[in-house]
Amino acid sequence: LGGARSGKSRYAAERARRSGLDVRCIVTAEAFDAEMQERITRHRAERPAHWRTIESPRGLAETLAAQAAPTRCLLVDCLTLWLSNLLCAGDEAALEAETEALLALAPTLPGRLLLVSNEVGWGIVPDDPLARRFRDEAGRLHQRLAGRLERVTLVVAGLPLALKTPS
Secondary structure, three states, rough: OOOOOOOOHHHHHHHHHOOOOOOEEEEOOOOOOOHHHHHHHHHHHHHOOEEEEEOOOOOHHHHHHHOOOOOOOEEOOOOHHHHHHHHOOOOOHHHHHHHHHHHHHHHOOOOOHHHHHHHHOOOOOOOOOHHHHHHHHHHHHHHEEEEEEEEEEEEEEEEEEEEOOOH
16 A cells, blocks of 8 residues: 555565566556556556566456466556546446455465555545545455455555564
């Protein structure tokens, strides 16, 4: 977890590199404008060429299930874009089903799973109902995932702070 430009993606990529496993980068962004396309292109260029990239703006649990293996490290970047995609689609049943599927599946996957997500709850309260809903849903998702996963790290100014480590 971390704020914008906190170094969370770089930290997760370094952990993936050090894993020694076959890395699959699962990306959730969609390029709806030139600026977002530039961001996607920049992120792709920063990743090692031998990492396979899989686009999964929705259906994340299905993608994870299909890609997971004991010899793989799955790097998801990022959960908040995935959540935004679901919220903007306006399908409440899909939002609930996909969230529950991710929560159930994540702790059971073979290999290693690294999830990148934006901590958005420390800023001002948004004045837009959809933005408030996004902030609230992201906070709930982070809490629920943190309760199920063995490790949670907050990245601030490029520095990792362990919030939860394996017992």
